[in-house]
Amino acid sequence: MQLLGLAGADDQISIPSPTETLVLRLLISKPMYGQELVNASEGALKRGTVYVTLMRMEEKGFLRSTSEPRPRSEGGLPRRRYEILGEGQRALAAAEMMLANLGRA
């Protein structure tokens, strides 16, 4: 949520919230659907709120989502696959660095 000035006024990295950090950690290995994220988080993410978080992260430029229609045999609503972007990777690195510094202090 906060903006951390690391190098200068133009070079700011947005520090993700704990939930956002968790989502970024899960997405770093491979792109996932929302339901996969909920399952992989082992109860830390809830289906009712995860999509709001994902939407916010997309607005921040951490993620990109693509709508994938289901095969005709399956039916159902199209799902969105979420993929981490460079900005998200930088934000995750910054959050982990910050956490490491806090642990050391």
Place this chain on the structure above:
Amino acid sequence: MKAGISRVFGFFVRSRLKAEWIAIFLSAFLLAIGTLSKAGIGGSAGTLGSSVLGYLSVRLLFLSLGPPFRKVAEAARLWWSEGANHSLDTRIVRPPGSRLRVAMAAIFGKATSSRLFDQVIGDSQDDWLEAQCNNQIWLSRWIRVRLVIEIGMSIFALAWEKIVKNAFAVSKGGK
């Protein structure tokens, strides 16, 4: 037209349970009206009596209309399906959230709906379908209830985020 006739008459045939509910709601409504109108003890007894009568009359109406309506509904369905044998006991089941989805798109807009509510509804529909396939009736009912809770949580989270964002913008503008 044919489908409409079959649907209207089929409603009365399949709706013994619905009739029960309609009768209960009607009697509760009559009772509430009577109680709210401050009718006193004698009046309350009268209201209770009229609500019981209302309940019984609705039940009687549905029970007596059932058999003749079944014949009309069966004929209409046969006419509609051009001879194919569809039983009246076969119900078309709507997956959970199909009406909720339309409502959410109308309230929050298509973009938010497709990114947020459609995803929640889609996941719930998957769970519901799995439960239906495994004949887990109570689980599928619970999934319907859980979907409403999840949609409520999503709306709350979305509203909270907007509030925080606006408060942040106002405080920033104030400085």
